[in-house]
Amino acid sequence: AQRVTQPEKLLSVFKGAPVELKCNYSYSGSPELFWYVQYSRQRLQLLLRHISRESIKGFTADLNKGETSFHLKKPFAQEEDSAMYYCALSKSYNTDKLIFGTGTRLQVFP
Amino acid sequence: GAVVSQHPSWVICKSGTSVKIECRSLDFQATTMFWYRQFPKQSLMLMATSNEGSKATYEQGVEKDKFLINHASLTLSTLTVTSAHPEDSSFYICSARGWDKRGTQETQYFGPGTRLLVL
Numbered sequence: 001a002q003r004v005t006q007p008e009k010l011l012s013v014f015k016g017a018p019v020e021l022k023c024n025y026s027y028s029g030s031p032e033l034f035w036y037v038q039y040s041r042q043r044l045q046l047l048l049r050h051i052s053r054e055s056i057k058g059f060t061a062d063l064n065k066g067e068t069s070f071h072l073k074k075p076f077a078q079e080e081d082s083a084m085y086y087c088a089l090s091k092s093y094n095t096d097k098l099i100f101g102t103g104t105r106l107q108v109f110p
Numbered sequence: 111g112a113v114v115s116q117h118p119s120w121v122i123c124k125s126g127t128s129v130k131i132e133c134r135s136l137d138f139q140a141t142t143m144f145w146y147r148q149f150p151k152q153s154l155m156l157m158a159t160s161n162e163g164s165k166a167t168y169e170q171g172v173e174k175d176k177f178l179i180n181h182a183s184l185t186l187s188t189l190t191v192t193s194a195h196p197e198d199s200s201f202y203i204c205s206a207r208g209w210d211k212r213g214t215q216e217t218q219y220f221g222p223g224t225r226l227l228v229l
C-alpha cells in the first residue's frame with residue numbers, strides 16, 4: 001500500500017536558520033510527489049511538485065528514489081513561512097488520487 | 111484563476127438529519143473533483159473521486175449510502191451526509207482538478223473546507 005510519512009509534527013526554527021521538513025514514501029511504482037502548504041486560516045495550496053523541479057518561495061525538494069524521500073528544504077527561513085506543510089503522493093502524473101502525510105507544522109520565530 | 115469554493119463553510123445539525131455540502135469550481139471546468147475528510151490534528155483522507163456525469167468512486171471503508179456524491183455539472187459537485195451522527199463531525203474538503211496558470215500541468219485546487227458538527 002502507498003504511504004507517506006512525515007516524522008515531525010512540529011518544527012521550530014529561528015528566522016534565518018535552514019529548514020528541512022522530512023518526507024518519506026512507500027510505493028513500488030514511479031510516484032509523483034508534492035508539497036502542499038496551508039497558511040493560517042487559508043486553504044491548502046500547492047507549493048511545489050517534483051516533476052517541475054522549481055524553487056518556490058525559496059523552497060526546493062528533490063526526489064530521492066533510493067531513499068524514497070522528498071524532503072523540503074529552505075536555506076534561510078522567514079517568519080512568513082510559518083504554516084502547516086503536507087507531503088503528498090500521486091500514483092500517476094495526471095494528479096489522480098493524492099495520499100497525504102500527516103503534516104508538519106513549521107514555526108519560524110523572529 | 112483556479113478558485114474552488116465550498117458552501118456552507120460550517121454547519122451544525124441534529125443527529126439523524128442530512129447535510130449537503132457544495133463544491134464549485136468558479137473559473138474553470140473540472141471533470142474530476144475529490145472529497146477529503148480531515149479529523150483534528152490528522153491528515154486529509156480521500157473519501158471519493160467525483161467524475162462529472164458518472165458515479166463517484168469511493169475509497170475503501172467509505173460508505174456509499176452514507177456519503178452521497180453527485181457531480182451533475184462541470185463546475186459543481188455535492189456531498190450529502192445522510193442520517194448524520196456525531197461521529198460524522200469532521201472537516202470536509204473538496205478539490206477540483208484543473209490546469210495550472212501556464213496551462214502545462216493539471217493540479218488539484220482545494221476548497222476552503224466545511225466544518226460539520228453533528229449534535
